[in-house]
Amino acid sequence: MSPTAEPRRNASGLARDIELLELLGGSEAMQNNGLGVLRIAQLSGRDKAVVSRTLATLADAGLLERDDATLSYRLGPRLFALAARTTESRLVAEARSYLRRIAQSTRETTHLCVLRGGNVLTILSELSPHEFRTTGWEGVTTAAWRTPSGRVLLSDWDTASLERWYAEHGTDLPIVGPADPIMAASGFSVLSAPPEDKAVVTDFESLVAELARIRARGYALLDEELEHGVVGASAPVRDLTGRIIAAVNVSAPKGRIGDRLEALGRYVAAAAAELSGRLGAP
Known part of the structure; x- marks a missing residue:
């Protein structure tokens, strides 16, 4: 890569993260107060382990939160604040x-x-x-x-x-x-x-x-x-x-x-x- 070239954007990774946020903002997630990792993997067609890591990262950033009792994820407070x-x-x-x-x-x-x-x-x-x-x-x-x-x-x-x-x-x-x-x-x-x-x-x-x-x-x-x-x-x-x-x-x-x-x-x-x-x- 040329030293003056712009860094490559990870657009595909961001798009996949946004897809998970949209699933958790959808009607099924709203009706059930969140979705579990397995259900999110099914809906997104992605590997369960990859989905689990991504959800954990988004939760660490405050964009999602995880229910300790049900282990379901839902949209987080930082996302609502933004x-x-x-x-x-x-x-x-x-x-x-x-x-x-x-x-x-x-x-x-x-x-x-x-x-x-x-x-x-x-x-x-x-x-x-x-x-x-x-x-x-x-x-x-x-x-x-x-x-x-x-x-x-x-x-x-x-x-x-x-x-x-x-x-x-x-x-x-x-x-x-x-x-x-x-x-x-x-x-x-x-x-x-x-x-x-x-x-x-x-x-x-x-x-x-x-x-x-x-x-x-x-x-x-x-x-x-x-x-x-x-x-x-x-x-x-x-x-x-x-x-x-x-x-x-x-x-x-x-x-x-x-x-x-x-x-x-x-x-x-x-x-x-x-x-x-x-x-x-x-």
Whole structure:
């Protein structure tokens, strides 16, 4: 080989490794919580000893994990972590144009929110073209139980997970993370507690009931519960597995929305579903 020649790539070996990963991501492996070495060798048509060594190497790298009881292999945590980072990068890239379009259509401020540390982080905002408008919350963390986005993000959780979350976060302050000083000058004041006649979540039972309503209609609403004079609507964004990974939110002065809040909710749900489709959601 010439000293300047490029090293030869082991493409065929990598392709064989990928084939095993795809088998463990298939329906049979999902239904059986993994596959054994013999079954993987049968499906791939490869030597059992070679398959066993390859699976062990992939497990050492964290791409697979082995069940000590059944000796079956399944996809590992490192693979899911890589997929999660890829999904969020694509989410942000895809969401920018959708948020811009929603803000232009509704003429109201639009946000993309995710769960971080049990509460809601706004990662993107597109401001309303109106001079009098709600502010961008980009980079701000808010209590999930106080916001429609937070409730949307929790709406596909099981009861046991919700109970653990509520025990830790059910009384969090409305603003958990740093707030931009511009927000304080916007004319809308964040309330330390929701008004009694506006409060949607007051205990764990009311949270569960609200999450059931969100699942039934496909969106969540806010009516001056977090800020005086502000209403909003949020809807879920799902990934290719159907899991909720983000929420699209539109917030607006109540005087401008009037009795059109439910219609806003339906519009936001349709836009969020379209974004979900772009991310491969069923």
